[in-house]
Amino acid sequence: MKTCLTAVISSLMIFSPMAYADKWSDQFPHIKATGDIPGDCSYEKMSKKNYKGKTLKINTHAIPVMGEPTALHAEQFEKLTGAKVEVTHTPAGDLYSKAMVPFQAGQAPYDVVFGFSNFINDWKRYLAPVPKKYMNSPEMKDVTKSHMGVSSWDGTMYQYPVDGDRHYLKYRKDVIDNPEMQKKYKADTGNELRVPRTWKEYAQMAKYFNDWDWDGDGEKEYGSAEVMKKDDLMFAAFFSRSVAYAKNPRTPGGFFFDLETMKPNINNPGFVEALTDWVEATKYVPPGGTNFGLGDEIGSFGGGQTLFSFSWDDAFIAAMQDDSPIKNKVGAAPLPGADRVWNRVTNSWENQYNQAPYIVWGWAVGVAKKSKVKDMAFDYLCFFSNGANHQADLAIGRFGVNPFKNSDFDPNIYINSMGWDPEIANSYTQTLLDMEKSNNRVFPLRVPGVFEFTSAVATGTSKALAGQLSPQEALDEVAKEWEAIVSRVGKKAVQDAYAVGVKMEDNKL
Amino acid sequence: MNFKHKYFFLFPGLFVLIGILIFPIIFVVRLSLSGWNSYNPGLDYIGLENYIRLFTDDPRFWESFFRLSFLSVTTVILQYVIGFALAHMVWKDIKFKRFFRVLFLVPMMTTPVIMTVIWRTFFHESLGPVNDLLSVFGVAPKWLTDPVIAKFTVIIVEVWQWTPFMFLLLLAGLLSLPKEPFLAAAIDGASPIRKFIYVTFPLMAPISIGAIIIRLIEASKIMDTVYVLTSGGPGTSTETSSFYIFIKGLREFQMGYAASMSFTYLIIMIISLTIIAKVLTKVLLKE
Numbered sequence: 199m200k201t202c203l204t205a206v207i208s209s210l211m212i213f214s215p216m217a218y219a220d221k222w223s224d225q226f227p228h229i230k231a232t233g234d235i236p237g238d239c240s241y242e243k244m245s246k247k248n249y250k251g252k253t254l255k256i257n258t259h260a261i262p263v264m265g266e267p268t269a270l271h272a273e274q275f276e277k278l279t280g281a282k283v284e285v286t287h288t289p290a291g292d293l294y295s296k297a298m299v300p301f302q303a304g305q306a307p308y309d310v311v312f313g314f315s316n317f318i319n320d321w322k323r324y325l326a327p328v329p330k331k332y333m334n335s336p337e338m339k340d341v342t343k344s345h346m347g348v349s350s351w352d353g354t355m356y357q358y359p360v361d362g363d364r365h366y367l368k369y370r371k372d373v374i375d376n377p378e379m380q381k382k383y384k385a386d387t388g389n390e391l392r393v394p395r396t397w398k399e400y401a402q403m404a405k406y407f408n409d410w411d412w413d414g415d416g417e418k419e420y421g422s423a424e425v426m427k428k429d430d431l432m433f434a435a436f437f438s439r440s441v442a443y444a445k446n447p448r449t450p451g452g453f454f455f456d457l458e459t460m461k462p463n464i465n466n467p468g469f470v471e472a473l474t475d476w477v478e479a480t481k482y483v484p485p486g487g488t489n490f491g492l493g494d495e496i497g498s499f500g501g502g503q504t505l506f507s508f509s510w511d512d513a514f515i516a517a518m519q520d521d522s523p524i525k526n527k528v529g530a531a532p533l534p535g536a537d538r539v540w541n542r543v544t545n546s547w548e549n550q551y552n553q554a555p556y557i558v559w560g561w562a563v564g565v566a567k568k569s570k571v572k573d574m575a576f577d578y579l580c581f582f583s584n585g586a587n588h589q590a591d592l593a594i595g596r597f598g599v600n601p602f603k604n605s606d607f608d609p610n611i612y613i614n615s616m617g618w619d620p621e622i623a624n625s626y627t628q629t630l631l632d633m634e635k636s637n638n639r640v641f642p643l644r645v646p647g648v649f650e651f652t653s654a655v656a657t658g659t660s661k662a663l664a665g666q667l668s669p670q671e672a673l674d675e676v677a678k679e680w681e682a683i684v685s686r687v688g689k690k691a692v693q694d695a696y697a698v699g700v701k702m703e704d705n706k707l
Numbered sequence: 708m709n710f711k712h713k714y715f716f717l718f719p720g721l722f723v724l725i726g727i728l729i730f731p732i733i734f735v736v737r738l739s740l741s742g743w744n745s746y747n748p749g750l751d752y753i754g755l756e757n758y759i760r761l762f763t764d765d766p767r768f769w770e771s772f773f774r775l776s777f778l779s780v781t782t783v784i785l786q787y788v789i790g791f792a793l794a795h796m797v798w799k800d801i802k803f804k805r806f807f808r809v810l811f812l813v814p815m816m817t818t819p820v821i822m823t824v825i826w827r828t829f830f831h832e833s834l835g836p837v838n839d840l841l842s843v844f845g846v847a848p849k850w851l852t853d854p855v856i857a858k859f860t861v862i863i864v865e866v867w868q869w870t871p872f873m874f875l876l877l878l879a880g881l882l883s884l885p886k887e888p889f890l891a892a893a894i895d896g897a898s899p900i901r902k903f904i905y906v907t908f909p910l911m912a913p914i915s916i917g918a919i920i921i922r923l924i925e926a927s928k929i930m931d932t933v934y935v936l937t938s939g940g941p942g943t944s945t946e947t948s949s950f951y952i953f954i955k956g957l958r959e960f961q962m963g964y965a966a967s968m969s970f971t972y973l974i975i976m977i978i979s980l981t982i983i984a985k986v987l988t989k990v991l992l993k994e
Binding site: 291292294295298299302320427428429484485486487488489498503646647649650657660661662663664666667682686687691 | 744745746748764767832833838849850852854937938942943944954957960
């Protein structure tokens with residue numbers, strides 16, 4: 199049934215442009231590739247709404263990532279409905295507090311608040327549940343199971359799905375698949391040049407391709423672009439590197455904590471090994487790379503400066519845009535794995551290959567419970583992610599909008615409307631799809647006070663990257679801080695919330 | 708006229724004072740005795756728990772305080788020396804005096820956050836023009852990624868931004884100096900250096916103390932430069948007290964604990980700035 203529905207929706211998406219392209223894409227060039235796509239919140243449907251005299255206030259991220267599409271769709275929404283939409287842009291690190299301060303004060307200066315999906319536990323009591331009419335829309339039925347789970351708590355959806363994020367590996371296909379480079383690499387190192395299966399291979403290749411002009415453009419290239427700047431989502435980059443060493447499919451019951459005791463796992467040898475690798479990585483990033491935020495990472499890999507990158511889709515999409523110097527020269531693959539994985543039950547290493555996807559979830563958005571224009575707010579969100587906007591947004595790397603609908607995994611979308619090489623489109627969609635299907639996934643923490651936990655990780659790991667502490671010392675410090683946070687928040691409260699995530703990781707939900 | 712009427716005229720000022728100064732301080736003290744955070748909002752009462760945590764289990768706060776002391780003292784000394792030199796230069800009759808007076812004030816008139824973004828672009832180690840230029844000489848300092856150099860990058864930006872303020876105060880001081888001591892020194896045949904050491908500098912001492920204290924108060928709140936330029940990194944190497952309090956309060960939402968840090972920091976600053984003012988008065992005014 200689901201497959202059928204996906205096929206129908208995909209067909210609608212692919213063939214509908216012919217019918218609607220002329221009518222709406224003239225006014226809204228953003229959707230010129232597809233035109234309007236029929237649906238509950240299409241351009242056609244929205245143009246029949248009348249919100250004249252009403253004002254919608256939105257707090258979103260800084261431009262471009264998520265901030266730019268928010269503003270663009272707000273402008274379109276204004277034109278279609280007559281509403282006035284005021285958009286405020288806020289740096290990533292301040293999104294949480296910008297909403298929480300008025301929430302806790304019982305005010306609603308913003309009707310729509312953007313944030314990260316792991317804020318759900320702290321935000322849910324201040325957000326209005328998504329109404330049934332949107333839940334039953336065909337667009338919502340197309341959202342993947344894992345992203346429905348991401349946006350919901352205890353079966354109630356509080357966050358409207360607008361984005362679906364995972365971390366995966368991006369690499370320069372024109373180098374890795376180049377027979378001459380393969381021969382040269384083999385001759386110089388004795389190893390095969392291939393898509394890295396482990397983080398150790400990743401490091402070897404990144405070091406080899408660091409600090410010389412390997413693509414002949416007259417400028418030096420480097421090994422890897424990574425988010426290493428403190429407080430700029432670096433914690434997520436660290437977890438991406440940790441999952442291979444520390445997510446053991448044979449030891450269910452918690453990746454971040456031992457669910458039973460709530461003792462942090464963050465300083466066990468698996469995590470320490472990952473941080474040791476990461477400290478080593480500071481030697482093969484571009485100059486200034488240890489101060490790269492997400493925007494820098496997107497620009498660096500997307501601009502052709504590095505061989506590898508891993509994190510959200512954005513850098514990959516930026517590399518595949520029409521104006522990119524490396525369009526159709528990049529590949530997508532699962533995150534590298536490791537040749538050994540830590541077993542926290544036996545307290546020993548298991549010498550076998552392990553790989554685990556990190557489902558980072560990503561951007562989330564909700565409507566304030568105290569908003570006086572809830573209907574308009576939900577209409578805006580529904581319009582934001584309608585078929586035409588969603589497809590157009592997917593094609594722009596800096597927008598930060600990534601696949602979260604089943605129909606997004608159809609490679610034809612990328613081949614036909616974005617001009618991707620079929621092999622690359624197939625590997626991209628397959629990589630994402632495999633992550634959805636994996637039984638060894640890691641999901642982010644969704645516990646009360648989540649920002650305290652991730653902030654502690656950012657501080658500890660950045661100290662290790664800066665050489666202020668050894669990896670073990672840094673993670674011991676993080677573990678101590680995590681224990682203190684658990685004690686302050688209350689063990690039971692954290693344990694109950696964490697249990698939901700563990701169930702998903704252990705494939706019991 | 709009833710004598711009590713004078714109190715009536717004091718009320719507006721008193722009301723404003725209570726509203727914008729006294730009330731926030733009292734509220735911060737009350738907040739510091741609560742456990743207000745993201746999962747437990749509200750002014751509950753937890754006694755001195757936050758203060759005990761701060762004094763016994765938070766070395767990061769004290770590290771950031773000592774880092775702040777280093778950064779603020781260094782930047783203010785540099786601002787004083789450069790500001791005095793520039794003020795002295797345009798105090799004299801030189802060509803384009805008015806142009807230079809305006810030019811030296813330009814950095815102060817710019818928006819600190821925007822200028823810091825521009826400085827961050829300048830110092831960007833991959834794409835910035837500074838290392839592009841320096842690469843001609845075969846050097847490429849790690850402006851933002853080396854724990855030691857990053858501190859000096861913060862100092863450079865702060866000095867650039869706020870030296871004009873020092874320049875302005877000192878120039879006003881120089882312009883208000885009496886002419887007689889300088890005439891007497893000229894009749895005695897004093898060299899320019901001796902004139903500066905024995906006449907200008909001592910006469911400028913009261914203004915200098917005021918300027919240094921004002922800048923120290925401002926520099927001790929250094930936040931936007933750190934926030935935009937380094938986010939306190941690499942590691943915690945440029946993290947200052949105000950930035951750390953910001954992280955705990957508005958990032959992690961530990962409002963109660965952040966309030967206890969703010970209040971402690973306020974007390975420390977009042978005490979230390981009072982001591983510094985006394986010492987400067989004693990040394991410069993030889994009282």
